[in-house]
Amino acid sequence: MIKEITLQELNTSDFINTKIEDIRKAVGDGIAINALSGGVDSSTVTMLGHKALGERLKTVFIENGLMRAGESEQVVGFFRELGVVVDVVDAQKEFFVALKGITDPEEKREAITQTFYRNVFGRIVRESGAKFLLQGTILTDVDETVAGIKRQHNVFEQLGIDPQEAFGYRILEPLIQLRKDGVRKVGKALGLPSELFDRIPFPGPALSARVIGEVTMERIGTVRKATVVVERILKNTGAFQYMAILHEDRVTGMRDGKRDFGQQIEIRCWESVDARTATPTRLSFEILEQLAQGIISEVPGIVSVTYNIATKPPSTIEAI
Amino acid sequence: MIKEITLQELNTSDFINTKIEDIRKAVGDGIAINALSGGVDSSTVTMLGHKALGERLKTVFIENGLMRAGESEQVVGFFRELGVVVDVVDAQKEFFVALKGITDPEEKREAITQTFYRNVFGRIVRESGAKFLLQGTILTDVDETVAGIKRQHNVFEQLGIDPQEAFGYRILEPLIQLRKDGVRKVGKALGLPSELFDRIPFPGPALSARVIGEVTMERIGTVRKATVVVERILKNTGAFQYMAILHEDRVTGMRDGKRDFGQQIEIRCWESVDARTATPTRLSFEILEQLAQGIISEVPGIVSVTYNIATKPPSTIEAI
Numbered sequence: 001m002i003k004e005i006t007l008q009e010l011n012t013s014d015f016i017n018t019k020i021e022d023i024r025k026a027v028g029d030g031i032a033i034n035a036l037s038g039g040v041d042s043s044t045v046t047m048l049g050h051k052a053l054g055e056r057l058k059t060v061f062i063e064n065g066l067m068r069a070g071e072s073e074q075v076v077g078f079f080r081e082l083g084v085v086v087d088v089v090d091a092q093k094e095f096f097v098a099l100k101g102i103t104d105p106e107e108k109r110e111a112i113t114q115t116f117y118r119n120v121f122g123r124i125v126r127e128s129g130a131k132f133l134l135q136g137t138i139l140t141d142v143d144e145t146v147a148g149i150k151r152q153h154n155v156f157e158q159l160g161i162d163p164q165e166a167f168g169y170r171i172l173e174p175l176i177q178l179r180k181d182g183v184r185k186v187g188k189a190l191g192l193p194s195e196l197f198d199r200i201p202f203p204g205p206a207l208s209a210r211v212i213g214e215v216t217m218e219r220i221g222t223v224r225k226a227t228v229v230v231e232r233i234l235k236n237t238g239a240f241q242y243m244a245i246l247h248e249d250r251v252t253g254m255r256d257g258k259r260d261f262g263q264q265i266e267i268r269c270w271e272s273v274d275a276r277t278a279t280p281t282r283l284s285f286e287i288l289e290q291l292a293q294g295i296i297s298e299v300p301g302i303v304s305v306t307y308n309i310a311t312k313p314p315s316t317i318e319a320i
Numbered sequence: 321m322i323k324e325i326t327l328q329e330l331n332t333s334d335f336i337n338t339k340i341e342d343i344r345k346a347v348g349d350g351i352a353i354n355a356l357s358g359g360v361d362s363s364t365v366t367m368l369g370h371k372a373l374g375e376r377l378k379t380v381f382i383e384n385g386l387m388r389a390g391e392s393e394q395v396v397g398f399f400r401e402l403g404v405v406v407d408v409v410d411a412q413k414e415f416f417v418a419l420k421g422i423t424d425p426e427e428k429r430e431a432i433t434q435t436f437y438r439n440v441f442g443r444i445v446r447e448s449g450a451k452f453l454l455q456g457t458i459l460t461d462v463d464e465t466v467a468g469i470k471r472q473h474n475v476f477e478q479l480g481i482d483p484q485e486a487f488g489y490r491i492l493e494p495l496i497q498l499r500k501d502g503v504r505k506v507g508k509a510l511g512l513p514s515e516l517f518d519r520i521p522f523p524g525p526a527l528s529a530r531v532i533g534e535v536t537m538e539r540i541g542t543v544r545k546a547t548v549v550v551e552r553i554l555k556n557t558g559a560f561q562y563m564a565i566l567h568e569d570r571v572t573g574m575r576d577g578k579r580d581f582g583q584q585i586e587i588r589c590w591e592s593v594d595a596r597t598a599t600p601t602r603l604s605f606e607i608l609e610q611l612a613q614g615i616i617s618e619v620p621g622i623v624s625v626t627y628n629i630a631t632k633p634p635s636t637i638e639a640i
Contacts (some may be wrong), residue, residue, distance in 0.1 A: 014468075105572070124598065212569045212570075212571070213569070216395070247567070247569050248568075248569050249533070249567050249568050249569050250532075251532070251534045251636075251639045251640065252425070252635075252636045252638065252639060253327060253633070253634045253635055253636060253638055254632070254633040254634050254635075254636060255634065259636070262634070264571070266626055267629075271584055280608075282605040285551075285602040288600075288629045289629065291629065292629040292630045292631070293631075296630060296634055304630050304634075304635045304637055304639070305628070305629050305630040305633040306586055306626035306627060306628050307626060307627050307629050308610045308624065308625070308626050309587075309608045309609065309611065309612040309625050309626060309627050310616060310623070310624050310625040310626075311612070311613075312574070313573070313574040313622055314573045314574050314575065314582070314616055314623040314624075315571070315574075315624045316571075316572045316573060316574060316579070317626070318572065319571045319572060320571065320572055
């Protein structure tokens, strides 16, 4: 039974000092490793680990080729300014090879998870010689696993490390007593920049969740360009979340005065408090027309743009 | 060279009397046949032929299974009130068999054309004993064939009738000197009801043009139900054209609190003068929300609804 620390109970400087001590005690003169995604949880755990261990924490950012434009540079830049060195590992090829030919959303997610843990991060952990793995698990993750919403994973099994053979591996989860609001408070106290907290929710499988059908480097490139337009135009709406989705269906368009099949981008922009229910933002037609024109002029191959008008439920926030 | 009769030159009662005489002279004591689609051209030619030949004109309405809800009943009803008997031929099965497994839009169109002429109407013509075929060809059709926009078709070849073997078949095209505006004027003078002229443009391949991917009876049933909602809610907008399109892409939805893949309907509503360029109608969000809610509650299997926001070009009015 994990003892929750509520936002009211949380004293950030006490919490940070305690966790730094815990990490130092656990790791001793060994080395630890963690994977940074740029989300609030992994960013906060990176800062805690850095304060505890300095250069004996190895932080990697795995470039899976599915990120938004400039995302890895931005995240690595934030940490560079805080004096934290992040190793960027280019694993794009491995992810696209694993995703080749897969159209089923669950199989896509599984291919990404497998590639991340077993192939890429697993290899990095083994090669690093680190025996301590820092993870940004929070109490909500534990609850969701108990409730069956998230699958229970033995992280070592995921990493392809047999704990029997490779004795001594240990996972450290310093945020496990907190919920999201507590993590945000700790992250801010650790000096993380506000841009990191202000980013709209973004799914684990990144842009692959925004591509209906097969995920290829070319199709990710298309939805990435559309995402730039959508985030630029909608960033000041105050909406809960907004996204561009590349469809697999081909629709007729005109190119040089001739009929030609092209691709369609669907835009979703949501009003929501907790993501459990959501309604489409009532954007003005001026903004809708800016979105359509921006995408058509900046994203090659797109001849059609739609705006989602269905609520959740029965829709979901993401399309896949 | 066909001599055009412009709207200014057109004297409808003279035109009607002349054409009635021409048809009577040509057919003599034989019988004629025509296929009624419910469009302005075929409706006008049906009335002209009926006035000329009475019961010696056999008019058939081929139920291809791709029509909108109540469409065949409505068209046949209009003519019944005008004293014209129309034979409804149920050929739904033949069309769906021909469309099975076809996803390419051009191949779909070809399958419908082939089934219509060669299989269904060709058989009816041969069995009827009629040697005279009344067609609603207008001058614009001729121009478009000359310009290469429409394909040149030998109608007898299309019908599977060899003019060498089956001597004596003849096509009558009484509207060939008119354009659309002239046909409308003649049709009104012949007593056709205004509902026939007020209907929004509808493509030749009917609802099959509103289904991305394979056309099955079930998928036509889905887009037919969505079309009822869209036409009901948008009929007083004064828009040039509006439609529901069933996508092939599956998107995530919630059914009974669980993730479940469902289908998506795209709505398009256009402002246009001549269909060459068009912009999406700036519908209010009240109407967009009514559309989404109506479709979700009345059309089984739909979890997502979008509204087109791209202009033509680069989009086209129809999706396929």
